[in-house]
Amino acid sequence: MKILGIYNIKGGVGKTAAAVNLAYLAACEGYRTLVWDLDPQAAATYYFRIKPNVKGGSKKLIKGKTEADEHIKGTDYENLDLLPADFSYRNMDLTLGDAKKPAQQLIKLLRPLSYAYDLLVLDCPPSISLVSENVFRAADGLVVPTIPTTLSVRTYEQLKDFFQKHDLAGLNLMPFFSMVDRRKNMHQKVMQELPERFPETLDAAIPYASDVERMGIYRTPLNAYDAHAPAALAYERLWAEIKARTGI
Amino acid sequence: MPVNSQLQAQQHRLDPEADPEKIVGALSDRFNLAAEHERILDSVYFDSFDWRLYLAGGLLHEEREAGARRLVWTPMDEAAPPVTYPLPGEVPRFAWDLPPSPLRARIAPLLEMRALLPQAQVRVSRRTFRVLDDEEKTVLRLLFESSEARPPMGGETQALDNRLRLLPVRGYPEPLAQVQKALAQLQLKAPEQNPLAEALTALGRKPVEYSSKLNFSFDPNTRADQAAKAIHLHLLNTIEVNIAGTKADLDSEFLHDLRVAVRRTRSALTQVKGVFEDAVVQRYKEGFGWVGQVTGPTRDMHVYLLEFEDYRKALPERFRADLDPLHRFLEEHQKSAHRQLVKDLNSPHFRTLLKTWRQFLESPPPKRPQAPKAALPIVEVAGQRIWRSYKKVMQDGSSLTPDSPAERLHELRKDCKKLRYLIEFFSSLYTEAKIKPLIKSLKRLLDALGSFQDLEVQADKLRDLAHQMADEGKVPADTLLAMGMLVDGLLRRQQAARGEFDARFADFSESKNRRLFKTLFSPAARSDENPGHL
Incomplete structure (x- = not known):
C-alpha cells in the first residue's frame, strides 16, 4: 500500500478537491483506494455523501479500542472507500500527544489496512500539528496544492524549512499549482518562478473553475460527472505525474 | 479477515x-x-x-x-x-x-x-x-x-x-x-x-479441460499391456492437443508439454519392458526419438528467451544493454527454428507416426500375446520395473564422489527421470500417503540435478551462440564480453548446484525412504498374497 498525503499549511487551496479527484482516478484504474478524511470540517466525507461520524471518535481509534476498518464506508464508486471524518478529530492532536511515540501513531493504525488497499489518500487538516507530522512520517509522497501567489510561496518555504529541521528532508514533496487564474499577472509570474527555485514542482496545474466548485452541489468527484472539463483533464495529468514520481 | x-x-x-x-x-x-x-x-x-x-x-x-x-x-x-x-x-x-x-x-x-x-x-x-x-x-x-x-x-x-x-x-x-x-x-x-x-456448461464444455499432469487409476490386476496402452493413449492425447498451439506459437508451453509427453512416451516404451512386441517398441522409440530431436532447437530458443530477463539482471546495470544484440539474435533464430518445426509437424512422417500409433493403441490386446509380460497383472510389472530402476539410481548415486565427472551426474539425472515417470504412471496402485513423499523427494533430487546440468548446458550453448553470432557477421565486442560474463556466472552457479545435489541425494537416500521403497516395490513385498493396495 502506498500512502499519499494531500496537505498545505493554508486552508482553502483546493486540497480536498484534489484528494477526492485523485482518489477517484486511482480507483478507476483499479487501485483499491481508501480516502481518510482527517479534516474535522469533513469536506471529503460530504463530497461522497457519507455521514461524518466515527463511533467513539479519534480517541478510541488511536487507543486501539476500535479498528480503523470497522468505520470504513464504501463510496458510490468501485474500488473507492472512505474513512469518514469525525468532529472529534479536532482534538486528535491532544489524543496523539497522550499516546506513546505520538509521531508514529497513524502508521500503526494504518498497518492492518495495507493488505486491503493499494493506495491510501490522506486528506489532511491545514496547519502544522502532531496530526500533520504523523502524515509526513507515514506518507510515501506529500502532494501540496499551492495557489500561485507570493504568500503561498512563502508558506511552501516554511514547510520545507520545517522538514529540514525535523529530519524529514527525504520526504517526496510534490507541490502543484491549484486554483490557477491565468488572467492574473501574479499567478503567471509565480508559476514561472517557483519551478525554477523548486524543481520538484509538478507540471500539471489545476485551473480555477466553477466546475470544481460545483462538486459541492453534485456531491460527486468532478472526473465522475464531467471527465472532459478542463479541470478534470488537469487532474488526470496531475495523477499521471504523481504516479510516475512515486512509482505507485 | x-x-x-x-x-x-x-x-x-x-x-x-x-x-x-x-x-x-x-x-x-x-x-x-x-x-x-x-x-x-x-x-x-x-x-x-x-x-x-x-x-x-x-x-x-x-x-x-x-x-x-x-x-x-x-x-x-x-x-x-x-x-x-x-x-x-x-x-x-x-x-x-x-x-x-x-x-x-x-x-x-x-x-x-x-x-x-x-x-x-x-x-x-x-x-x-x-x-x-x-x-x-x-x-x-x-x-x-x-x-x-x-x-x-x-x-x-x-x-x-x-x-x-x-x-x-x-x-x-x-x-x-x-x-x-x-x-x-x-x-x-x-x-x-x-x-x-x-457458460462453459451451456456450451458443452467445462473448466479445466486440460492438464499436463498424469492422473491414472489402475486396477492392480489389469493386464500389463492394457495398462500400458492406457498410459500411452493419454500421452498421445496430450501430444495431439498441444500441436495447434505449438504450430501457432501461442506460448512456449504448448511445445514444452508436447515434448514432455513425447519423453514420457519414450520412457514408458523402454521402461515398461516386455508388454509390447519388440518391433513395436523399436519402431515407436525411434519415431518419438525423432520428434524429440526436431522439437529441440525451438525449445532451446524458448528457454533462452524465457531466461533472458534473468540473464540481463545477472549483469551489472551498465553492461545490460550490451546483451540486446543477443536478444535480437535469439528472437530471429527462434522464428527460423519454429518455421522448420512447423514443417516437421506438418510432414507425412509425423502424421503417420501419430496415426499408426493411435491405431495400435486403440486395437484390442491380443488374446495370446507374444510379449512375455503382456498378460501379467500391471501391479507386478510396475513393481518390478520401479524396483529395478530405483536400485540403479541408488547404486549410481551412492558411488558418486565430489570428483566424479559431470557426465556421471547427467546419467544419474536420466535414471532419476525414468524412475519418476514410472512412479507417476503407476502411483494409483499404491497408497497415496506412502507414494507422495517419495515423489516429492525424488522431485527435489531431480531439481538439483536439473539445475546442475541446465546451467552447464546453458553456459556451453551461450559459447556456441557467441561463435555463431561472430560467424554470421557483425557482433559488437561488448556483446561478446557481456556473454562471457554470463557464462562465468552460470558456471559459478553450477558449482553451487553441485553442493545442492549432495544434500538432496542424502535426503533421498535416507533410511525412511529406503524402507518405503522396499515395502512398496521389492520382490519380497510383491510376493505378498494381497498385491492390492500396498
Missing part, C-alpha cells in the same frame, strides 16, 4: 418467467430505489490453456460497453472485491505486456509465460437498481441480469439462467439484511456454478 466480511455478494437464480418489475415493485414500498439505464456488457473470459487463473480461484474477463473496455479479475469466493483495469487496447497475449497495475500484479505471477486465451463469450443485459439512504447515497445495488453464452470465436448462443445479484456497499450492512429479508419470501435459489463454469 474482518475487512471484507460484509462484502459477500449475494446471488440468486431467477426463473425465466420471474418478473424483475414485480420484485422491484415489492421492494420500492420500503426502500428508496433509483433505477439506472439498462446496460449491455459484452464479456470475454480469458485463461491460459492449462487454466491457471481458474485453478488459482479467480475469473478474468474483458468487459466491453459502449466502446470502453476493461479487464476484471474476480476472486471466486467473492469475499474479496474484484480488481479492474481500464484497457487502452486489445487484451495482450501475455500478462507481462499489461502496464504496471494492481491487476497485473494479481495475475502475472499466476500466468507466468502462458498466453491468455479466450475461453467463452458472455453477453449480459443488466438492469441496476440502487438503494439510496437519506443523503441520496448508494448503500446497496440490485442487479438483474439475463445472459447468453457463445464460444470464444463465435458460434451459436445459449441462454443462461437469469440472476439477481445483491452488491453490498461496505459499511452498510443494514440495507443488505433488510432487502435479503424481504427477498426471502420469494424463495430464490442460489446459482450452482460460477458464471464461467455456467
Whole structure:
C-alpha cells in the first residue's frame, strides 16, 4: 500500500478537491483506494455523501479500542472507500500527544489496512500539528496544492524549512499549482518562478473553475460527472505525474 | 479477515418467467430505489490453456460497453472485491505486456509465460437498481441480469439462467439484511456454478479441460499391456492437443508439454519392458526419438528467451544493454527454428507416426500375446520395473564422489527421470500417503540435478551462440564480453548446484525412504498374497 498525503499549511487551496479527484482516478484504474478524511470540517466525507461520524471518535481509534476498518464506508464508486471524518478529530492532536511515540501513531493504525488497499489518500487538516507530522512520517509522497501567489510561496518555504529541521528532508514533496487564474499577472509570474527555485514542482496545474466548485452541489468527484472539463483533464495529468514520481 | 466480511455478494437464480418489475415493485414500498439505464456488457473470459487463473480461484474477463473496455479479475469466493483495469487496447497475449497495475500484479505471477486465451463469450443485459439512504447515497445495488453464452470465436448462443445479484456497499450492512429479508419470501435459489463454469456448461464444455499432469487409476490386476496402452493413449492425447498451439506459437508451453509427453512416451516404451512386441517398441522409440530431436532447437530458443530477463539482471546495470544484440539474435533464430518445426509437424512422417500409433493403441490386446509380460497383472510389472530402476539410481548415486565427472551426474539425472515417470504412471496402485513423499523427494533430487546440468548446458550453448553470432557477421565486442560474463556466472552457479545435489541425494537416500521403497516395490513385498493396495 502506498500512502499519499494531500496537505498545505493554508486552508482553502483546493486540497480536498484534489484528494477526492485523485482518489477517484486511482480507483478507476483499479487501485483499491481508501480516502481518510482527517479534516474535522469533513469536506471529503460530504463530497461522497457519507455521514461524518466515527463511533467513539479519534480517541478510541488511536487507543486501539476500535479498528480503523470497522468505520470504513464504501463510496458510490468501485474500488473507492472512505474513512469518514469525525468532529472529534479536532482534538486528535491532544489524543496523539497522550499516546506513546505520538509521531508514529497513524502508521500503526494504518498497518492492518495495507493488505486491503493499494493506495491510501490522506486528506489532511491545514496547519502544522502532531496530526500533520504523523502524515509526513507515514506518507510515501506529500502532494501540496499551492495557489500561485507570493504568500503561498512563502508558506511552501516554511514547510520545507520545517522538514529540514525535523529530519524529514527525504520526504517526496510534490507541490502543484491549484486554483490557477491565468488572467492574473501574479499567478503567471509565480508559476514561472517557483519551478525554477523548486524543481520538484509538478507540471500539471489545476485551473480555477466553477466546475470544481460545483462538486459541492453534485456531491460527486468532478472526473465522475464531467471527465472532459478542463479541470478534470488537469487532474488526470496531475495523477499521471504523481504516479510516475512515486512509482505507485 | 474482518475487512471484507460484509462484502459477500449475494446471488440468486431467477426463473425465466420471474418478473424483475414485480420484485422491484415489492421492494420500492420500503426502500428508496433509483433505477439506472439498462446496460449491455459484452464479456470475454480469458485463461491460459492449462487454466491457471481458474485453478488459482479467480475469473478474468474483458468487459466491453459502449466502446470502453476493461479487464476484471474476480476472486471466486467473492469475499474479496474484484480488481479492474481500464484497457487502452486489445487484451495482450501475455500478462507481462499489461502496464504496471494492481491487476497485473494479481495475475502475472499466476500466468507466468502462458498466453491468455479466450475461453467463452458472455453477453449480459443488466438492469441496476440502487438503494439510496437519506443523503441520496448508494448503500446497496440490485442487479438483474439475463445472459447468453457463445464460444470464444463465435458460434451459436445459449441462454443462461437469469440472476439477481445483491452488491453490498461496505459499511452498510443494514440495507443488505433488510432487502435479503424481504427477498426471502420469494424463495430464490442460489446459482450452482460460477458464471464461467455456467457458460462453459451451456456450451458443452467445462473448466479445466486440460492438464499436463498424469492422473491414472489402475486396477492392480489389469493386464500389463492394457495398462500400458492406457498410459500411452493419454500421452498421445496430450501430444495431439498441444500441436495447434505449438504450430501457432501461442506460448512456449504448448511445445514444452508436447515434448514432455513425447519423453514420457519414450520412457514408458523402454521402461515398461516386455508388454509390447519388440518391433513395436523399436519402431515407436525411434519415431518419438525423432520428434524429440526436431522439437529441440525451438525449445532451446524458448528457454533462452524465457531466461533472458534473468540473464540481463545477472549483469551489472551498465553492461545490460550490451546483451540486446543477443536478444535480437535469439528472437530471429527462434522464428527460423519454429518455421522448420512447423514443417516437421506438418510432414507425412509425423502424421503417420501419430496415426499408426493411435491405431495400435486403440486395437484390442491380443488374446495370446507374444510379449512375455503382456498378460501379467500391471501391479507386478510396475513393481518390478520401479524396483529395478530405483536400485540403479541408488547404486549410481551412492558411488558418486565430489570428483566424479559431470557426465556421471547427467546419467544419474536420466535414471532419476525414468524412475519418476514410472512412479507417476503407476502411483494409483499404491497408497497415496506412502507414494507422495517419495515423489516429492525424488522431485527435489531431480531439481538439483536439473539445475546442475541446465546451467552447464546453458553456459556451453551461450559459447556456441557467441561463435555463431561472430560467424554470421557483425557482433559488437561488448556483446561478446557481456556473454562471457554470463557464462562465468552460470558456471559459478553450477558449482553451487553441485553442493545442492549432495544434500538432496542424502535426503533421498535416507533410511525412511529406503524402507518405503522396499515395502512398496521389492520382490519380497510383491510376493505378498494381497498385491492390492500396498
